[in-house]
Amino acid sequence: MLNKETILNELISISILISSKSSLNDLLDTVLLKAREITNSDAGSLYLKEGNRLIFLITQNDTLKDINKNFKSYPIYIDKHSIAGYAAFTGDIIRIDDVYNIPKEYPFSFNIEFDQNNNYKSTSMLTIPMKDNEKEVIGVLQLINAKDKDNETVSYSDEIEKIVESFASIAAVAIKNVQLKDSIKRAHLETIYRLSVAAEYKDTDTGSHIKRMSKYSEIIARKMGFDKNYCELILYASPLHDIGKLGIPDAILTKPAKLDPDEWEMMKKHTAMGYEILKDSSEHLIKFAASIALTHHERYDGNGYPNRLKGDNIPIEGRIVSLADVFDALATKRPYKEPWPLDKIIDLIQVERDKQFDAKVIDAFLDSLDEVLEVQRRLSE
Numbered sequence: 001m002l003n004k005e006t007i008l009n010e011l012i013s014i015s016i017l018i019s020s021k022s023s024l025n026d027l028l029d030t031v032l033l034k035a036r037e038i039t040n041s042d043a044g045s046l047y048l049k050e051g052n053r054l055i056f057l058i059t060q061n062d063t064l065k066d067i068n069k070n071f072k073s074y075p076i077y078i079d080k081h082s083i084a085g086y087a088a089f090t091g092d093i094i095r096i097d098d099v100y101n102i103p104k105e106y107p108f109s110f111n112i113e114f115d116q117n118n119n120y121k122s123t124s125m126l127t128i129p130m131k132d133n134e135k136e137v138i139g140v141l142q143l144i145n146a147k148d149k150d151n152e153t154v155s156y157s158d159e160i161e162k163i164v165e166s167f168a169s170i171a172a173v174a175i176k177n178v179q180l181k182d183s184i185k186r187a188h189l190e191t192i193y194r195l196s197v198a199a200e201y202k203d204t205d206t207g208s209h210i211k212r213m214s215k216y217s218e219i220i221a222r223k224m225g226f227d228k229n230y231c232e233l234i235l236y237a238s239p240l241h242d243i244g245k246l247g248i249p250d251a252i253l254t255k256p257a258k259l260d261p262d263e264w265e266m267m268k269k270h271t272a273m274g275y276e277i278l279k280d281s282s283e284h285l286i287k288f289a290a291s292i293a294l295t296h297h298e299r300y301d302g303n304g305y306p307n308r309l310k311g312d313n314i315p316i317e318g319r320i321v322s323l324a325d326v327f328d329a330l331a332t333k334r335p336y337k338e339p340w341p342l343d344k345i346i347d348l349i350q351v352e353r354d355k356q357f358d359a360k361v362i363d364a365f366l367d368s369l370d371e372v373l374e375v376q377r378r379l380s381e
């Protein structure tokens with residue numbers, strides 16, 4: 001059997017490994033895998049608490065290698081009827097030598113559905129509530145069929161139970177940290193998004209321009225072959241492209257006619273003003289948004305504003321957002337213009353190939369037109 005020092009070293013290395021995981025799915029997979037390794041378990045499942053329920057999220061099974069092919073996550077109630085529910089409800093570890101012989105007087109019973117559907121035979125089971133540093137249950141680890149060195153199914157020992165208990169609390173803290181980080185990230189992105197929409201209410205009725213043009217930007221970036229991170233970046237940064245319009249008088253923004261030369265000079269400043277608002281951030285997403293704010297009215301032929309950048313000297317994010325923005329501006333009503341029909345918009349985009357717009361961006365856009373129009377339909381005001 002394992003000696004204390006080996007166990008301690010093992011737990012430390014696992015703890016380092018799991019705290020290096022930044023994606024929740026990756027972390028949960030690793031936690032379950034390591035728990036099965038320590039206990040030499042054939043199978044296992046992991047549940048996370050969500051409100052008053054446990055969500056059955058992952059399962060691993062050495063005997064049934066293809067188990068995850070048809071796996072669907074589902075909720076179970078945190079009450080005394082299921083084994084995992086009982087562990088979460090009471091905070092107690094449940095060790096069962098044979099799940100087919102649970103005494104009748106126990107409040108919980110084994111759900112044989114899984115065994116029946118998969119032609120599997122569960123026997124020994126160790127079900128551990130994962131408790132965070134405040135002793136709150138955040139989920140449940142369930143280990144099934146401990147194996148001895150001859151691969152015979154055996155019961156879980158007292159010793160293993162203690163080790164897994166420590167492991168489960170390390171895992172719980174790591175999981176909670178990743179959940180918190182995810183939630184902070186979502187809150188940040190949502191705040192940016194909501195502020196962008198609020199700013200946009202100044203010159204359109206609904207703020208839905210922001211929602212559409214950011215989706216279009218993401219679609220174009222994806223078609224151009226940018227990776228998932230980049231596409232997410234442009235999706236969340238592009239809503240800020242016109243944030244500089246906060247500095248433009250409403251009388252100009254909502255003027256139901258063509259701007260006079262002074263008004264137009266003022267209006268063009270929304271690019272540099274947006275850049276000034278955003279440029280000093282230490283956050284990559286905000287700096288990226290600053291670049292978009294500054295460059296989304298540059299033209300590929302060098303006749304745009306504010307800096308008359310030309311060709312690929314215009315950052316790619318500016319070139320992408322430029323087309324996404326103009327497509328949506330043309331397709332919708334503005335205080336100063338009526339919406340254009342689709343064929344007229346496509347004609348203009350073609351005419352502006354290598355003039356206003358980068359041909360590479362145009363091609364990606366036109367190749368994704370079905371998807372663009374689907375978003376447009378879904379997000380129409």
Ligand code: C2E
Binds near residue numbers: 297325326335336
């Ligand atoms: P916006 O309304 O969001 O329009 C974004 C861009 O879509 C425009 O950038 C322009 O490139 C394109 N666009 C919009 N409508 C038309 C159009 O009728 N024809 C053509 N060819 N392109 C169009 P742009 O021109 O740099 O304008 C920037 C912003 O300035 C506009 O944002 C809008 O807020 C304001 N703006 C531009 N022209 C006028 C105007 O005549 N009257 C008023 N009140 N505002 C204007």
Ligand code: SIN
Binds near residue numbers: 045085109110111
């Ligand atoms: C349980 O009884 O703990 C649930 C078992 C399962 O659904 O696999």
Ligand code: SIN
Binds near residue numbers: 258264
């Ligand atoms: C303007 O000169 O007022 C803007 C022209 C345009 O909408 O492109």
Ligand code: FE
Binds near residue numbers: 241242270296297
């Ligand atoms: Fe703009």
